[in-house]
Amino acid sequence: MSMAGLVAAWVVFGVVIVSAAAQIGLYISAGVELRRIRRRDRHQLWRRMLASPLAPRISILVPAFNEAVTVIDSVSNLLALTYSNLEVVVVNDGSTDETLDRLVAGFDLSPVGPVYRRVLETAPVRQIFRSSHDARLVVVDKHNGGKADTLNVALSVASGDLVCAIDADTIVAMDALQQMVVPFLDDVNTVAVGGTIRLVNEARWSNGQMVELRAPRHPLVGAQVVEYTRSFLIGRLGWGPLGGNIIISGAFGLFRRDALLEVHGYEHGSVGEDMELIVRLRRNGYERGTPVRVDFSPEPVAFTEAPESVRTLARQRNRWFRGLLDVLTRHRAMILRPRYGSAGLLSMPYFVVVEAVAPIIESLGLVVLVVAAVTGGFPPAGLTIVGAGYLVAICTSYLVLLVDDVAFGTFGHARDRLLMSCHVIVEQLALRPMTLVWRLWGLRLFLQGRTEWGVQERRGLDSAT
Amino acid sequence: MILGVDPPTTLMWGLVVIGVFAGCYVMVGSVLDSARVRRARKRDEMQHDLAIVLFRPGQEGTAAAERLTRGPRSILFDLIQRSAADLSGDADARLRSLVAAAGLGRRIRRRIHSRSWRSRAQGAALASLLPFGHPDRLALLDDRHGLVRSRAVDAMAASDIAENAERITALLDDPAQAVRLAAKNALLKGGTAIVPALDLYLFSSAGPGTVFALDVAANLPDPRLVISIEHHALSNDARRREVAARALGPWASRSTILADLLRDDEDEVRAAAALAIAVGGAQDSVAEIGLLLRDRSWTVRRAAGSALASLGAAGAMTLRVYAHDSDLYAQDMARQTLATIEASPSSLDSSLPAGAVGSGAMP
Numbered sequence: 021m022s023m024a025g026l027v028a029a030w031v032v033f034g035v036v037i038v039s040a041a042a043q044i045g046l047y048i049s050a051g052v053e054l055r056r057i058r059r060r061d062r063h064q065l066w067r068r069m070l071a072s073p074l075a076p077r078i079s080i081l082v083p084a085f086n087e088a089v090t091v092i093d094s095v096s097n098l099l100a101l102t103y104s105n106l107e108v109v110v111v112n113d114g115s116t117d118e119t120l121d122r123l124v125a126g127f128d129l130s131p132v133g134p135v136y137r138r139v140l141e142t143a144p145v146r147q148i149f150r151s152s153h154d155a156r157l158v159v160v161d162k163h164n165g166g167k168a169d170t171l172n173v174a175l176s177v178a179s180g181d182l183v184c185a186i187d188a189d190t191i192v193a194m195d196a197l198q199q200m201v202v203p204f205l206d207d208v209n210t211v212a213v214g215g216t217i218r219l220v221n222e223a224r225w226s227n228g229q230m231v232e233l234r235a236p237r238h239p240l241v242g243a244q245v246v247e248y249t250r251s252f253l254i255g256r257l258g259w260g261p262l263g264g265n266i267i268i269s270g271a272f273g274l275f276r277r278d279a280l281l282e283v284h285g286y287e288h289g290s291v292g293e294d295m296e297l298i299v300r301l302r303r304n305g306y307e308r309g310t311p312v313r314v315d316f317s318p319e320p321v322a323f324t325e326a327p328e329s330v331r332t333l334a335r336q337r338n339r340w341f342r343g344l345l346d347v348l349t350r351h352r353a354m355i356l357r358p359r360y361g362s363a364g365l366l367s368m369p370y371f372v373v374v375e376a377v378a379p380i381i382e383s384l385g386l387v388v389l390v391v392a393a394v395t396g397g398f399p400p401a402g403l404t405i406v407g408a409g410y411l412v413a414i415c416t417s418y419l420v421l422l423v424d425d426v427a428f429g430t431f432g433h434a435r436d437r438l439l440m441s442c443h444v445i446v447e448q449l450a451l452r453p454m455t456l457v458w459r460l461w462g463l464r465l466f467l468q469g470r471t472e473w474g475v476q477e478r479r480g481l482d483s484a485t
Numbered sequence: 486m487i488l489g490v491d492p493p494t495t496l497m498w499g500l501v502v503i504g505v506f507a508g509c510y511v512m513v514g515s516v517l518d519s520a521r522v523r524r525a526r527k528r529d530e531m532q533h534d535l536a537i538v539l540f541r542p543g544q545e546g547t548a549a550a551e552r553l554t555r556g557p558r559s560i561l562f563d564l565i566q567r568s569a570a571d572l573s574g575d576a577d578a579r580l581r582s583l584v585a586a587a588g589l590g591r592r593i594r595r596r597i598h599s600r601s602w603r604s605r606a607q608g609a610a611l612a613s614l615l616p617f618g619h620p621d622r623l624a625l626l627d628d629r630h631g632l633v634r635s636r637a638v639d640a641m642a643a644s645d646i647a648e649n650a651e652r653i654t655a656l657l658d659d660p661a662q663a664v665r666l667a668a669k670n671a672l673l674k675g676g677t678a679i680v681p682a683l684d685l686y687l688f689s690s691a692g693p694g695t696v697f698a699l700d701v702a703a704n705l706p707d708p709r710l711v712i713s714i715e716h717h718a719l720s721n722d723a724r725r726r727e728v729a730a731r732a733l734g735p736w737a738s739r740s741t742i743l744a745d746l747l748r749d750d751e752d753e754v755r756a757a758a759a760l761a762i763a764v765g766g767a768q769d770s771v772a773e774i775g776l777l778l779r780d781r782s783w784t785v786r787r788a789a790g791s792a793l794a795s796l797g798a799a800g801a802m803t804l805r806v807y808a809h810d811s812d813l814y815a816q817d818m819a820r821q822t823l824a825t826i827e828a829s830p831s832s833l834d835s836s837l838p839a840g841a842v843g844s845g846a847m848p
Contacts, residue, residue: 075666130821132783133814150783152821205663206632404495411499418506425514434515441507 028388029402033409035382040412042374046258047416053260054253054318054427076204077105078197078274079180083170084123085113087188092126094188097229099154103197108157109174110188114143114164123159127151140172140285148177167270168286168293175285180277185294187271189324191220194229196321200274203315211279211301211312214268215321216252218430219245221328230323235436235443240333242443243451244326249430250420256316264367265314266302270294272322275301279312290350292343299351302363311361320428334458341379341462342470348372380463383456410448417444524560531556535564538583539576546579554587561587566610569640577642584614597621602630609636613645626652631661639667646675650682657686657694669697673704680707687713691720696728703732711736718742723751730757737765747773755780756788763792768799775803778815786814790822801826 080098084091091110098108112120123129129149136148143165151157162173171185182204186192196215203210221241224232236242259265273294280286283300290296298314305312327333348371354360355368389402421440424430431437534549534556553561565584572580584590593615596608609625623645625637638656646653653675656668672679679701687698687710699717702710711733718729719742730746737743746758747770759777762770774796777789793800804826807819 076662130817132786133781148783150787152825155787205661205666208662407495407499411502414503415506418510422510422513425510426517429518429521431514432518434511434518437511437514441510444507445503 024388024392026402028385028392029405031385032382032389033405035378035385035409037409037412039374039378040409040416042370043254043258043416046254047419048258049261050254050258051423053257054423056261057318058427075103075105076182076201077107077180078103078182078184078201079107079109079174079178079277080184080186080192081171081174081178082108082110082186082188083113083167083174084110084115084119084188085164085167085170086115086117086119088115088118088122090189091119092122094191095123095127095157097191098186099157100194101192101197102194103201105180106156106197107178107180109160109178110157111160111162111170111174111177113162113166113170120159120161124149127157127159128153129157129159136177139176139281142169142173142176145173166288168288168290171293172285175277175280178277182274183277183280184272184274185270186273186322187324190217190271191230191323192272193319193321193323196272197274199317199319200321203313203317204274204276207313207315209305209310209313210315211276211305212268212298213274213315213317214256214265215272215274215317216256216319217248217269217271218320218323219248219326220323221326223323232432233430233436234433235431235439236326237439238328239443239446240330240451241326241328242439243447244333246417246421246440246444246447247451248326249424250417253318253420253424257318259367260316262366263313263362264370265316266298266363266367266371267295268298268314268316271324290343290346291339292347295343296347296350299347299354299363299368303351303354303360306360306363318427330454334454334461337455337458338462338465341459342466344371344375345463345466348376379456379459383460386453386456413452414444414448417447527557528560528564531560532564535568535583539568539572539579542575542579550583550586553583558587558589558592562589562592565589565614566607569611569614581614581616584611590615594621597624602628602633605630605633606636609633610640612637613640613642617644623649623652626656631659631664634659635661635663635667638664638671641671641674643674643676646671647678650675650679651685653679654682654686654694654698657697658690658692659694665694665697668694669701672698672701677705677707680705680709684710684713687717695722696724699725699728699732703728703734706735708736711740715740715742718746723749723754726751727753727757730754730761732761734761734764737762737767737770743767744770744773747777752780752782752784756782756785759785759788759792763795763800766796768796771796771799771803774800775807778804778807778818779810779812783814786818790818794822794826 082095082098087094095108095110099106110123112123129151131147132150133148136145143163146161146163149159149161151159158177160173160177162170165173174185175183182201184197184200200213200215203213218230218233219236219241220230220233221238222234222236223230224234236245256265256267270293275297279301280297283297283304286293287296287300301312302314327336348355348368351368354364355372357364360368389406392402418441421437421444425437431440531553534553537549538546538553565580569580584593589611593608593611596604597612598621599605599608605625605628609628612622612625615622623637623641625633626649628634628637634656638653641649641653650672653668653671656664657672659665659668672683683698683701683705687695687702690698695717699714702714714729714732717725718733720726720729726746726749730743733740733743743758743762743765746754747762749755749758755777759774762774771793774789774792777785778793780786780789790804793804796803801823804819804823807815808823810816810819
């Protein structure tokens, strides 16, 4: 058993090191890209130009399913955005709570008849409402059909050249759209732009806008903050210069509407519909002979709550992993095919090795290690090897947090940084192993063909102070 | 003893390494915090001084200018860059004096001729601070980089815009959308001096910039432009018809085309035509606008309601008729509009939605 324990230790070490090595490449790429974007934006005073109502019209698509707690705050926040040519399309996906009633009362909605250009096949629409307070708001009530179906309805109803897909609980930064629209003005081949999402379970709010971000005291939330920062600042940004960006968070992304309609909108039956859409957009571009560009803005553009209970987090992570496996399976034809450019040659193989296979191998290695320890066959060197792997991961997390702080001034107090220092360790030693378990659970459900979403619990902004 | 160390020693070293990294994160972050706070404070002070220089001339202004020239150049440069495009008259002249006193002219020229497009973009924003007639003032309008061209157009002084109106109207068809937007904004600053160039452009062009040119025309009501606008109101392009309808608003009583546009196939065009007629106060179209309260599109119904609300007694009477219409959507819109009128009778004119006349961005 001692030999098995040693082999398992090397396997875990190898997996952690391979992940870290692959990510070092992304770190370098992200560093270069961050410097480039910050230098570009420092000299661009876009606000003047984008104040014109002839700036591209943006329709914000808000799918809402049982979001009664947060929906009014979220929609009010969207209508207060500073972008001048804006429309907000909220689609109630057959909620069983008071989502629609609260919208009707909150915005004085009246039915205007379910008349729209049905450009995509979707579940039937019951009614369309307009607000007598604000002509930019459209609320659609439809039969339950899932998130992809809801977004497709919103896509049909929307009138903008660009559409911004967000979750109903996402709080968008005031000037987020001005920042996000720039890549579309810069390059006609840009079809999608994502932005950094911050977790704001503990933050100071004023008039629906975040004025100060605080480090969360809850270790589970803090660990997720570390994870999100690394994922957005390195994972998303790093793929930009390599041309292999294939993820835009479902919580906030801006797309060219005609490009979405060309690929028939969101895919029904996919658990990871946000990633699936980007991969499909890229695939379509390559197959058509005009590769498209998917950009990423590192500035924090939207804020959302992190799950605070292990149960909710487990469901979320399991769903994400099933989504990843689903996308990689659906688009396996792209992997290692030069025809699909950097997406096929770099990012898809990376996601297969580092995001899909490595966690499974790592969890198996950890299981053997634990068994070896229990049976008394745990080699002392095993601790050294595994510890070295985790040490590298912890140190890189500190570096990422520091870069984030330098670039965006994320936290303003030493107390917050001290808390975050502890969360880094929690993330590696507690959240990471837990995530491995949830991924294995997700793998099992994926193999069983399960595609349900699970329930997300919301607290609402009022308590997030 | 693999790796030459025993686990407890490794663990201790591991903890030390973690401690060093965590310490660096906390300390460097805190040092940067205080630097950020100091810089923000300095920036506030300099911004205050700049405001004194620009808007409170005299002894106080001179002292503030001296303090500014002694402050960090990077902050001064950034503040000037942000203010340059929005100033005119005396304030603009004082800003020029400050640039000369601080010796920033050479710095601006260096940026204009830089090989880096980012530096040129910065230079473009400041080019208008160079002396009048300086060859570098408009050099970046022809830059090869779209973002530099857009900054160069966006930062042009009103006098330069008037003198170079034809060159700017040509930029309305630039391949970069940012340049087209900037050219539109620049033309809006040009006033009536740009009308001949705009008229010529509208008469001869059907390019991507036509919509922008029509929007400028909508914000610059000038009878010389009516024929060109009417030409575009008959275009096959719906967006062009929509903006042309808006631009025809002030001449609604003279133009018969707007009445035809009330029956257009596109919702947005019908809505724009109804609102434009209300702007022009053409009361003879009240009945036709009333019919639009039964339109299938909410956008058109709302525009018709707003238009009728702005057409005085005739409009209000039409709304009362439709408040009892058999079409429930027409009834609903008429009642909503009447409720708005009754709640705020003095604000009838302001019941027109934003964008009813041009972009609402008057120069």
